[in-house]
Amino acid sequence: MTVQGEAIRAAPARLFNRELSWLAFNRRVLEEATNTAHPLLERLRFLSISGINLDEFFMVRVAGLMGHQLQGIEDLSADGMTATQQLDAISEQADSLVVAQQTEWILLREALADEGLQVIGEDELTATEREWLADHFREQILPVLTPQAIDPSHPFPFIPNGGFSLVFDLKRGKKAETVVELLMIPPTLPRFLKLPGAKVRFISIENTIRAHFDQLFPGFDKIHAGAFRLIRDSDIEVQEEAEDLVRYFRSAIKRRRRGRVIRLEFAADTPSDLEKMVRDGLNADTALVVESAGFIGIADLGQLVDVDRPDLKFPPYTPRFPERILEHDGDCFAAIKAKDFIVHHPYESFEVVVAFLRQAAEDPDVVAIKQTLYRAGKQSAIIDALVAAAEAGKSVTAVVELKARFDEEQNLLWASRLERAGVQVIYGFVEWKTHAKVSMVIRREGGVMRTYCHFGTGNYHPTTAKIYTDLSYFTSSRRAARDAAKLFNLTTGYVQPKGLELLTLSPVGMREKILALIDAEIANAKDGQPSAIWAKMNSLVDNAVIEKLYQASEAGVSIELVIRGVCCLRPGVPGLSSNIRVKSIVGRFLEHSRIFVFANGARLPSRKARVYISSADWMPRNFDRRVECMLPIENPTVHAQVLDQVMIANLIDNEQSWVLNSDGSYTRLKPGKRHFNLHRYFMTNPSLSGRGQALAGKAVPKLRLTQRG
Numbered sequence: 001m002t003v004q005g006e007a008i009r010a011a012p013a014r015l016f017n018r019e020l021s022w023l024a025f026n027r028r029v030l031e032e033a034t035n036t037a038h039p040l041l042e043r044l045r046f047l048s049i050s051g052i053n054l055d056e057f058f059m060v061r062v063a064g065l066m067g068h069q070l071q072g073i074e075d076l077s078a079d080g081m082t083a084t085q086q087l088d089a090i091s092e093q094a095d096s097l098v099v100a101q102q103t104e105w106i107l108l109r110e111a112l113a114d115e116g117l118q119v120i121g122e123d124e125l126t127a128t129e130r131e132w133l134a135d136h137f138r139e140q141i142l143p144v145l146t147p148q149a150i151d152p153s154h155p156f157p158f159i160p161n162g163g164f165s166l167v168f169d170l171k172r173g174k175k176a177e178t179v180v181e182l183l184m185i186p187p188t189l190p191r192f193l194k195l196p197g198a199k200v201r202f203i204s205i206e207n208t209i210r211a212h213f214d215q216l217f218p219g220f221d222k223i224h225a226g227a228f229r230l231i232r233d234s235d236i237e238v239q240e241e242a243e244d245l246v247r248y249f250r251s252a253i254k255r256r257r258r259g260r261v262i263r264l265e266f267a268a269d270t271p272s273d274l275e276k277m278v279r280d281g282l283n284a285d286t287a288l289v290v291e292s293a294g295f296i297g298i299a300d301l302g303q304l305v306d307v308d309r310p311d312l313k314f315p316p317y318t319p320r321f322p323e324r325i326l327e328h329d330g331d332c333f334a335a336i337k338a339k340d341f342i343v344h345h346p347y348e349s350f351e352v353v354v355a356f357l358r359q360a361a362e363d364p365d366v367v368a369i370k371q372t373l374y375r376a377g378k379q380s381a382i383i384d385a386l387v388a389a390a391e392a393g394k395s396v397t398a399v400v401e402l403k404a405r406f407d408e409e410q411n412l413l414w415a416s417r418l419e420r421a422g423v424q425v426i427y428g429f430v431e432w433k434t435h436a437k438v439s440m441v442i443r444r445e446g447g448v449m450r451t452y453c454h455f456g457t458g459n460y461h462p463t464t465a466k467i468y469t470d471l472s473y474f475t476s477s478r479r480a481a482r483d484a485a486k487l488f489n490l491t492t493g494y495v496q497p498k499g500l501e502l503l504t505l506s507p508v509g510m511r512e513k514i515l516a517l518i519d520a521e522i523a524n525a526k527d528g529q530p531s532a533i534w535a536k537m538n539s540l541v542d543n544a545v546i547e548k549l550y551q552a553s554e555a556g557v558s559i560e561l562v563i564r565g566v567c568c569l570r571p572g573v574p575g576l577s578s579n580i581r582v583k584s585i586v587g588r589f590l591e592h593s594r595i596f597v598f599a600n601g602a603r604l605p606s607r608k609a610r611v612y613i614s615s616a617d618w619m620p621r622n623f624d625r626r627v628e629c630m631l632p633i634e635n636p637t638v639h640a641q642v643l644d645q646v647m648i649a650n651l652i653d654n655e656q657s658w659v660l661n662s663d664g665s666y667t668r669l670k671p672g673k674r675h676f677n678l679h680r681y682f683m684t685n686p687s688l689s690g691r692g693q694a695l696a697g698k699a700v701p702k703l704r705l706t707q708r709g
Contacts, residue, residue, distance in 0.1 A: 012080030051298030156281025226270025
């Protein structure tokens with residue numbers, strides 16, 4: 001072993017920092033904006049997403065570290081860094097990311113202009129556009145704007161999270177009296193205005209305001225001007241003594257809007273005295289400050305993606321409805337009763353999940369429905385179905401998770417509507433989040449009760465189901481039904497689950513189950529039997545699991561991990577993780593499903609392998625502070641679909657994959673002669689378990705993984 005290897009093996013260098021790993025993930029998202037294989041507006045979408053991601057990172061993760069720093073809490077992270085050291089490293093990496101975002105926006109703006117889609121400044125307006133814009137500003141924008149003088153009689157106003165503002169140093173009249181004016185741009189105004197005419201031309205709201213300065217400030221001369229945008233602490237910390245969660249969250253949501261300023265982004269030409277005035281007015285002495293020479297608020301560029309230019313976007317894709325259900329004349333219960341099957345979103349429509357609940361609401365033989373709700377979106381057919389079921393006299397229970405970050409307010413609205421319809425709404429735990437995705441429908445059939453279950457790796461959210469890759473498993477297994485009932489009893493009545501037959505739940509044993517499965521692979525490796533672990537998830541952070549994977553690696557277990565986002569495990573280090581390979585996939589769809597595969601004494605892929613799907617990533621929060629479930633896949637066709645189709649496709653993708661190196665950097669894979677894009681593969685091939693007899697004769701290309709070693 002090299003000296004470097006010895007050093008890495010020693011704690012804490014054996015782990016990557018969680019926050020810096022997340023920034024590396026967002027760098028990969030940004031890199032997709034540079035990917036010339038994507039259409040131009042899709043590249044712009046990736047750029048915007050990188051901005052949205054970075055905003056949320058500061059609202060939550062950085063806000064938490066700054067809170068620790070201000071309280072003098074300098075506990076070390078798993079990789080041995082204090083809060084202050086982490087903030088310094090984050091600031092450096094985030095500043096670099098912002099520079100890269102601005103550089104890419106310049107390039108994309110030029111490329112879009114070449115395609116006839118222009119974003120212009122006020123000096124580029126034609127005479128006709130200038131006349132139209134003047135009228136539009138006077139009639140549609142000026143009445144909404146409220147400039148505010150900043151002086152002893154007009155204290156600095158409150159600016160909400162994400163607020164974008166302009167600030168002016170002005171001179172008035174012959175006496176050269178100076179005044180500072182602040183102009184908050186209302187979020188109700190679009191960031192970009194589309195100009196009239198045959199050409200597609202946009203101008204930003206800030207350039208529009210600057211072009212009509214005289215209408216806004218008649219009689220004033222401009223000395224200096226600047227612009228800024230702020231991010232506030234937006235996390236909600238639940239107090240254990242909270243007796244009424246609903247009342248607590250309604251109050252907490254209001255408090256979040258007024259959270260401490262975490263980050264201030266100034267236009268590079270903002271004078272230092274105006275910067276200081278803003279910082280003092282916001283009490284933002286501890287905020288991270290960045291100066292931007294380009295566009296402030298990269299997230300807002302997503303508004304331009306909505307322009308009607310299909311030639312600059314991905315070709316539209318219509319998800320398939322599972323043929324298996326169509327062959328049963330749309331009867332979900334008949335299809336599930338005949339055979340378990342899995343639906344692979346977004347390639348197969350989320351409408352099947354909605355149809356399942358709609359049928360339950362309308363079926364006179366259905367007596368009860370139980371449903372978890374973590375994120376359901378703003379317009380949810382799932383909520384409509386549950387309301388319809390309750391109004392039809394069925395017993396309906398909904399476990400609504402109020403602690404779904406940034407969806408708390410929407411979930412409160414859904415809970416209120418459900419309660420009005422007669423649904424029994426349960427808000428779960430104070431300390432834990434209910435993150436499991438489970439639906440139960442209890443139906444009277446021939447004098448007995450049969451339960452139909454849906455287990456998902458993703459949310460009951462119709463919008464994200466179109467862009468997130470997730471798995472929906474439907475079964476009428478009595479063992480699964482009994483376990484699902486125990487999960488609901490845990491969340492509604494705090495009844496500890498005993499004698500689970502199929503499911504593994506957290507926080508009552510999932511970490512222990514994962515560790516035991518890895519131990520079994522270690523034992524097989526030591527006995528000379530085939531041993532391997534394949535796993536796909538969003539994040540890998542849990543120290544105990546990582547250490548067990550290191551142990552497995554050095555025992556000879558081959559480990560292939562597909563980790564889209566944060567990965568604290570350091571792969572490929574001799575004597576520590578020499579048998580572990582980690583890759584990340586970022587592309588048209590967001591990889592979101594969680595799949596865990598253990599060889600179980602056979603060479604993968606094998607029917608003998610233990611295959612699980614889950615709602616949980618391998619993170620402390622999922623194991624210790626969330627209600628999650630993990631389900632073994634036993635049906636042969638579904639097993640083959642998840643292992644031989646979904647998992648292998650993720651492992652062999654070479655068009656949108658990145659490999660994690662032992663130094664923490666990521667390298668984009670180069671396809672070579674044999675290109676394989678897993679998203680394209682699933683868009684053009686039916687799934688194994690949902691295709692039904694009509695497509696049974698259609699050959700599905702068999703995927704093969706070249707084994708290491």
